[in-house]
Amino acid sequence: MLSLDLQSRQPIYEQLVRGLSELVSLGALAPDEQLPSVRSLARDLGVNPNTVQKAYQELERSGVIYSIAGKGSFVSPGPAAARMLxxxxxxxxxxxxxxxxxxxxxxxxxxxxxxxxxxxxxxxx
Structure with a gap:
């Protein structure tokens, strides 16, 4: 799904933002599809949960995803990911x-x- 380059000069959260935006833009993640929880994704990628949280916040600020309290983060319908990409x-x-x-x-x-x-x-x- 996502791959990170831990040797890159680009911060990990930016790599996550780019990677998730790309997946949304290409249709690999459908509108209203739930994203993995912050802890789950951090564990799977071997990164700090704060890093994933920062990426999710950036994606939400950009309109690529939205959050529902107590439910999680979801892919926003619309062209925000394509615009970001x-x-x-x-x-x-x-x-x-x-x-x-x-x-x-x-x-x-x-x-x-x-x-x-x-x-x-x-x-x-």
């Missing part, structure tokens, strides 16, 4: 573009690389 992917694209610019890659070459990726996508769809 899109924002995360755009941020990665911006970071890659900034790295390319710092490396001296000309704008036209960078745009050509992006266009090539999109062309590959249309040829395989």
């Amino acid at each position: 899109r924002g995360q992917r755009l941020e990665k694209l911006r970071e890659a573009a900034a790295e390319g610019r710092r490396a001296g890659i000309p704008r036209e070459e960078a745009l050509g690389a992006v266009e090539a990726v999109y062309e590959e996508g249309t040829n395989h769809d």
